[in-house]
Structures are given as C-alpha cells and as structure tokens.
Amino acid sequence: MAEGNNILLDVRGLKKHFPIEEGAIFKRVVGHVRAVDGIDFEIRKGETMGLVGESGCGKSTTARAIAQLYKPTAGEINFEGRDLCCLKRQELLRARMDLQMIFQDPYASLNPRMTIGSAIAEPMEIYARRGLLKITRQEIRKRVEDLLERVGLSRYFVNRFPHEFSGGQKQRIGIARALALNPKLILADEPVSALDVSIQSQILNLLRDLQEEFGLTYLFIAHDLAVIHHISNRVAVMYLGVIVEIAESAVLYEEPLHPYTRALLSAVPIPDPAVERARQRIILEGDVPSPDRERHGCYFYDRCSQRMEVCKINIPRLTEVKPNHRVACYLHHSP
Ligand SMILES: Nc1ncnc2c1ncn2[C@@H]1O[C@H](COP(=O)(O)OP(=O)(O)O)[C@@H](O)[C@H]1O
Ligand SMILES: [Mg+2]
Numbered sequence: 001m002a003e004g005n006n007i008l009l010d011v012r013g014l015k016k017h018f019p020i021e022e023g024a025i026f027k028r029v030v031g032h033v034r035a036v037d038g039i040d041f042e043i044r045k046g047e048t049m050g051l052v053g054e055s056g057c058g059k060s061t062t063a064r065a066i067a068q069l070y071k072p073t074a075g076e077i078n079f080e081g082r083d084l085c086c087l088k089r090q091e092l093l094r095a096r097m098d099l100q101m102i103f104q105d106p107y108a109s110l111n112p113r114m115t116i117g118s119a120i121a122e123p124m125e126i127y128a129r130r131g132l133l134k135i136t137r138q139e140i141r142k143r144v145e146d147l148l149e150r151v152g153l154s155r156y157f158v159n160r161f162p163h164e165f166s167g168g169q170k171q172r173i174g175i176a177r178a179l180a181l182n183p184k185l186i187l188a189d190e191p192v193s194a195l196d197v198s199i200q201s202q203i204l205n206l207l208r209d210l211q212e213e214f215g216l217t218y219l220f221i222a223h224d225l226a227v228i229h230h231i232s233n234r235v236a237v238m239y240l241g242v243i244v245e246i247a248e249s250a251v252l253y254e255e256p257l258h259p260y261t262r263a264l265l266s267a268v269p270i271p272d273p274a275v276e277r278a279r280q281r282i283i284l285e286g287d288v289p290s291p292d293r294e295r296h297g298c299y300f301y302d303r304c305s306q307r308m309e310v311c312k313i314n315i316p317r318l319t320e321v322k323p324n325h326r327v328a329c330y331l332h333h334s335p
Helices: 059-066 089-096 116-129 137-150 167-179 197-214 225-231 249-254 259-266 273-278 309-313
Strands: 007-022 028-044 048-052 074-079 099-102 185-189 217-222 234-239 242-248 319-322 325-327
Touching: 007 059, 007 217, 028 059, 028 074, 028 217, 028 242, 048 059, 048 225, 059 099, 059 185, 059 217, 099 167, 116 137, 116 167, 137 167, 167 197, 197 217, 197 225, 217 225, 225 234, 225 249, 234 249, 234 259, 242 249, 242 259
Parallel strands: 048 217, 048 234, 099 185, 185 217
Antiparallel strands: 007 028, 007 074, 234 242, 242 325, 319 325
16 A cells, blocks of 8 residues: 555545435435445555446446535545545635646636637636636736647647637646646546547547646546556545445456456457457346435345345445555455
8 A cells, every 4th residue: 555645545434325205396305326335445656546437327427526516415536635624615616726636628618709719718717817826817817828739739729719629629728727726636527538549549648648647646547457557556446336346457457356457358349359258258138227215235236147145135335455555345355
C-alpha cells in the first residue's frame, strides 16, 4: 500500500441513495435507489484510476458525488487529507477548483449559445468574481487561447459556437474547460464512449500527454475494459453500487478474480487468437438488476455462474487477498 502522503483522494464508505417518490400532489418516499452503496478506494497522486462496470452500476454517481455535484448520503471524501463533506462554503469552493469533470457527451455539457471562448473562460470568470482567483480579463483571454492550442485546436476558434465542431473537437473543448482552473484531479466520465473509435485514441493520447505535462491525477470511467486497460495504472470494478475488485491494471487483466470481472473481460476481444482460444468465454446473462432493494447476500448472486450457498446469506466485503489486489468474493476469501 502506498504511503499516506501519496494519496490524493481517499473515499471511505461513500453512499448515494436517491429517493423514489410516488403520488401526484402529496409526494411520499416509497424507497431508495442505492446508486452507490458504500464504496472505499483511494487514488494516488499522478496515477490514473480506472472505474469500470456496466451501465447503471453507479459510476457517474460516484464521480458526481466526489465532484460535490451530489451531496453524499453517507461517507467521507478526503481530498488532500480533508473531508470535502465537512468544509465550509468558501473552503469547498476553493477545493472544487482542484477537481474538475469531463463528461461523456461534450455537446450536452457545452451551452449551444455560448462561444467556445466564453465556455472555457467561464470557470475562471466565476472564480475571479468570487475572489478566489486573481486574474485580469486580458489574462483570461490569453489563457483561453493557450488552452485551445494545448488541446490541439486553433486560437482563432474562440468566437465560434459548439455546433461548428465535430464530436472529437467538442471533447477537446470540454477538456480545455476542465483544465482552465489548473485542477489536480480530473474525473473523466466516459470521455471517449460517444466518439468514433478512430477519434478515441487521439483523445486518450491527449489526456495522457496532459497528465504528464501538468502532473494530473485521473479517475477514468468506462464501461469498456479495453479502453480502460491501457490508460489506467489501477482499475476498480463496480457492480450495483459496490466495488467488487481493485487491482493493478495488468494484474486485473491477466488474473481477474471476481466472476463479474472475468465476465466483463471475456467480452473484450483479444488480438492474439491463441490467447483468445484459451480464454473461456463467459456470457453475462440478464441486465444489471434495479438497485432499489435492500440486499443481504452478494450483489452479483443472481448472475454469478459460481454462486455458493454462503453468497446468498452474507455480503462479501472487499478484502486484500494478494498485495494490492482486493476482491469481494467468497471464492477467494472466507466470510
Ligand atoms: N438523479 C438520479 N435520480 C434517481 N436515480 C438516479 C439518478 N442518477 C442515477 N440514478 C440511478 O442510479 C443508478 C446508477 O446510475 P449511474 O451512476 O448513472 O450509473 P453508471 O454511470 O454506472 O451508468 C441507476 O440505477 C440510475 O438509474
Ligand atoms: Mg454513467
């Protein structure tokens, strides 16, 4: 395990439950969607932590809770050693500068009526108005131009509107906006999922170059293990609001332990036909169940090909079974 001072973000027991309401006029809460149901993980300075899982597993909710776009139901989000949930308003605003998000759909995250120059300048203007950033109008303009060029666009694009750009270019604009405040941690929520395969690698390369140049730390979300494998140092696999396995990316890819990870991996095509033949294909049947009921056993029980009696009664906890390799599965540790 890394030394404490290497850890930039330490998430403990994070939960985010959304109330389910019923009734047209007098709304009453009839249940909760347990989108994130108690997760623990840490991200070390300068690394890329991958977060993977099928759609609906709670990946976006995790990122949004970390970015303080959602108030967590429970848990701690320790950023540089301070719990964000306990900060006073001004301190929180200051901390928010250091964590920025990149979204899957760059078009939806850009205001169609705002020039891209204004979109990139906006975070700086907001923070300047709040007195948290000392910067002049001219400096903002210069920085917008520099950012445009740094993400591979032209400074002459400042007065254009989002619809004039392709999907890949829009994602570059989203990245420039996320970089505007010089963040330390970038929460990238499926940043290439909406892009053509040919464009995906360009954006991944850009993100990697920016990481090196600015010493950025990433939480990188994808539903596709093929994408996450190359860019991540470590990967956390999420299922129904919980983390079921965390390991170094290469280890997870070569020796996955959790049946869910194995199933996700068996869906990834391997270029080498010999390896492809040797690897047993596991087809994941059914969809992710709705996360609105209280659970007593393993969350993956219904879809698991290796389920045992004990898995129905006890919830397996994420347990370190090898150095730096944690898994929540009774095939690998005792209850
Ligand atoms: N604002 C919300 N209100 C109610 N339910 C939500 C909300 N956001 C997400 N959910 C539910 O929480 C679960 C996890 O969603 P999400 O975090 O978007 O998953 P992922 O990003 O892995 O696809 C899903 O069942 C989703 O329907
Ligand atoms: Mg999502």
